[in-house]
Amino acid sequence: MSQTSGTVLRTDGVDVVLGGRRILMDVDLTVRPGEVVALLGANGSGKSTLVRAALGVIPVAKGQVRLFDQPLRTAPWHRVGYVPQRMPASTGVPTTACEVxxxxxxxxxxxxPGSRAQAIAALDAMGMAHRANHPVQEMSGGQQQRVLIARALVREPDLLVLDEPTTGIDLDTISTFVATIDRMRRAGTTVVVVLHETEAFASMLDRAVVLRHGRVVHDGPPPPARAEHAGPQHEHAHPHAEPPRDDGLLDLEVIGGDG
Amino acid sequence: MIEMLTSPLMQRALLAAVLVGAAAPVIGTFLVQRRLALLGDGIGHIALTGVAAGWLAGALAGLTPPDVLALPGAMTVAVLGAVGIEWVRARGRITGDVAMAILFYGGIAGGVLLIKIAGGTSANLMSYLFGSIATVSRTDLLWTALLAGIVLAVGLGLRGALFAVSHDEEFARASGLPVQFLTSLLAALAALTVTVAMRVVGLLLVSALMIVPVATAQVVARSFQRTMALASGIGAGVSVVGLAVTYWYDLPPGATIVVLAIVIYAVVTMVQNARRHPDLSIDPHPDLADDVRVIEET
Incomplete structure (x- = not known):
């Protein structure tokens, strides 16, 4: 445990077993303050499982998880904001966006619960303030997703963990959302994001961690940005410390079928 | 009317009915949201074992009447059973419905077995199975008021946290909420509710008072808070009206209350369906931007 100090999220040799099957094997992941890290990998590679285990949603069979250098039991949870993949299926009890x-x-x-004003402000950041008193059951998938993001933003988190946040959202909303995340990143928020497509986030990623069959197979530079992101008109605020390695691993289905 | 309100027996019964009718749907709202609408039923069944166990303890201790420990017995066993079920369910050892089924069968069988050992007969259990609000004593009323007060205070006081675990358990965990504690607390509150409602509607109909008002409220309400408030009002209303009806007509109070609740549910659903005549010409999401441009060829 030489370098535990100054990490936002850290897993050491983490195994996760679900339903008698080992989903994650010996995963080491370190996320430092201010980093934007993408978790990539094919379906079933264990990327969602990794964030769920790191946030204590599912138990760890072996190894250690630390948030802000604390074990989960004593972690400063108010500094963590989590956006799950989707809203739980409705049970029929109407629930407004504001309540969520x-x-x-x-x-x-x-x-x-906190104040209504705070909730409305967070909804406003996602362009959903006008729907605050509407039941989420009556919203489209994309609108529900925006409510879930607002629920994480309202915590004003230092660590934002997003599980495929752009799945099922139209392009306009994605760009608003990416702009919001970018603003938070500039303000010093650490971001861990599970992605299928790096495209929307390419300009702000510091690092990519690629999982395959529950193991980390790459931890380093993100996949190279595609033309429109690397183009001269695009502001690329984050020069990478080292050039992308050409180890053949990055070009797998990471970018989600190279168009 | 005046005559009904001046009878001390009826006064006590009405007070008990209001308290139980208002408290049960508060817990029921959380249960419906957690997809545990039948938990109250499971607890009701296992509480029967508690009733018999209390009876047995009373008989062994030579107390008279032998059922003075029935309510404490029901409460203890119901709380232990409910928290136990939640514990087992959280560990994924057993699915919710199988756990519930085992509670149903075990509870009834255990109750019938123990009451026999205590020297009673299954007939002694009838007043617990179907309620006996007409015989509410001063002590019963005190118990009911106390327990209903606890259920309301905790259920409303912690409604934010209980809502969070009921709506999205995964997010609640990732927020650091003490999920196991809160779900166990909710189970314990459900068990207390069952025990207080036992005298009013009976163990077999307890769950109806927790669930049917919620089912009615969610047809018209647009938010969780409103659903809960409305359900609580409906619960108190049907309990009082149902009980009052039995003052003039010789009907079993518990069944009358539950049938009344179901009739209201049916009426509200039908009225709402008639009012919300589907207008297919309205865009359900008028505020969503179009992201596909359709180019018409000429």
């Missing part, structure tokens, strides 16, 4: 977002203000030490 206010639930985002709870954490270990805070069992009472």
């Amino acid at each position: 977002v206010r639930a985002g203000l709870l954490s270990r030490r805070r069992l009472r």
Whole structure:
């Protein structure tokens, strides 16, 4: 444990077993403050499982998980914002967007929901303030996704963890969303994002971690940005520390079928 | 009317009915949202074992009447059973419906077995199975008021956190919420509700008072808060009206209350369906931007 200090998220030799099957094997992942890290890999490679285990949603069979250099039991949960893949299936009890977002203000030490004003502000950041009092059951998948993102944003997190946030969202919303994340990144927020397509995020990724069959097979520079992102008109704020390695691993289905 | 309200027996019964009718749907709203609508039923069944166990303890201790420990017994066994089920379910050892089925069967069988050992007969269990609000004593009322007060205070006081685990357990975990504690607490509250409602509607109909008002409220309400408030109001209303009806007509109170609740549900659903006549010409998402441009060829 030489370098535990100053990490936002760290897993050491993590194994996850679900339903008698080992989904993750010996995963080491270190995310430092201010980094934007993409978790890539094919379906079933274990990327969602990794973020779920790192946030204590599912138990770890072996190894250690630390958030802000603390074990999960004592982690500063109010600094973590999580956006799951989708909203849980409706059970019929109507629930407004505002109610969902206010639930985002709870954490270990805070069992009472926050103010309505905070929730509305977070919804506004996702362009959903006008729908605050509408039941989420009546919203489209993309609108529900925006509510879930607002629920994470309302925490004003130092670590934002997103599980395929752009799946099923139209292009306009994606660009608003990416702009919001970029603003947070500039303000120092650390971002871990599970992606199928790196395209939308290409300009801000510092690092990519690629999983295959539950193991980390690459931890380094992200896949090269495609033409429109590397083009002269595109602001590329993050020069990479080292040139992308040509080890053949990055070109797998990571970019999601090279168009 | 005045006559009904001046009878001390009826006063006690009405007070118990209001408290139970208002408290049960509060917990029921969380249960419906967690897809555990039948949990109350499972707990109701296992509480029967508790009733018999209390009876047995009372008989062994030589207390009179032998059922003075029935309510504490029901409460203890119901809480232990509910929290146990939640614990087992959380560990994924057993699915919710199988766990529930085992509670149903085990609870009834255990109750019938124990009451026999205590020297009673299954007939002694009838008043617990179907309620006996007409015989509410001063002590019963105190218990009911106390437990209903606890259920309301905790259920409403922690409704933010209970809503969070009920709506999205995964996010609640990733927020650091004490999920196991909160779900166990909810199970315990459900068990307390079952025990207080036992005297009003009976163990077999307990769950109806928790669930049917919620089912009615969610047809018209547009938010979780409203659903809960409305359900609580409906619960209190049907309990009082149902009970009052049995003052003039010789009907079993528990069944009358539940049938009334179901009738209201049916009426509300039909009215709502008639009002919301589907207008197929309206764009369901008028505020969504178009992202596909259709170019018409000439």
